[in-house]
Amino acid sequence: MKSTLQRTNDFREITFGRRSVKLYDPEVKISREEMSEILEGATRAPSSVNLQPWRFLVIESPEGKEKLAELARFNKTQVLTSSAVIAVFVDMNNVEYMDEIFGKAVELGYMPQEVKDMQLSAVKPYYNNLPPAALHDVNFIDAGLVSMQLMLVARAYGYDTNPIGGYERIK
Numbered sequence: 001m002k003s004t005l006q007r008t009n010d011f012r013e014i015t016f017g018r019r020s021v022k023l024y025d026p027e028v029k030i031s032r033e034e035m036s037e038i039l040e041g042a043t044r045a046p047s048s049v050n051l052q053p054w055r056f057l058v059i060e061s062p063e064g065k066e067k068l069a070e071l072a073r074f075n076k077t078q079v080l081t082s083s084a085v086i087a088v089f090v091d092m093n094n095v096e097y098m099d100e101i102f103g104k105a106v107e108l109g110y111m112p113q114e115v116k117d118m119q120l121s122a123v124k125p126y127y128n129n130l131p132p133a134a135l136h137d138v139n140f141i142d143a144g145l146v147s148m149q150l151m152l153v154a155r156a157y158g159y160d161t162n163p164i165g166g167y168e169r170i171k
């Protein structure tokens, strides 16, 4: 399919115009710079206690996509024709970044030191005691939010997307 999308800041066009697209124009290549901007926009998504548990892997080489296509039997066309596949992971050790994230917020003047201290003393033990299944749920909600925002930001940059849950998992 030949790409005809334009960049847009029209929110209505972005939300109503987004569709899960299965076949892409293989001539379209997203530059490194644009990809960074799109990911940066996506990561402005909210996350539980601002822990930003998402991690991305951008697969754009033909070899990488061939390998990936094997793991996505029902979604090969999207993997092979798109400019890039972005694998969204969650970091189940995200609590380890709590001090750093809150420290940065204090450093940048977004958060008073007392709030950081209070949050760390209350939230850190809570997170550390969460059963893995509960932490998994919290992190997966955040992954869904960042993924949605990623698709909308990509649409604003003139790119279609397709969320893909259909891939082989290691059980």
Ligand SMILES: Cc1cc2nc3c(=O)[nH]c(=O)nc-3n(C[C@H](O)[C@H](O)[C@H](O)COP(=O)(O)O)c2cc1C
Residues within 6 Å of the ligand: 018, 019, 020, 021, 022, 075, 162, 163, 164, 165, 166, 167
């Ligand atoms: C979590 C999730 C997983 C999905 N997995 C796939 C998939 O494996 N393959 C696919 O073609 N579409 C997949 N979709 C896309 C949905 O089929 C699509 O969003 C839905 O039919 C609505 O269409 P729209 O996105 O064009 O509005 C997935 C969507 C979500 C939210």
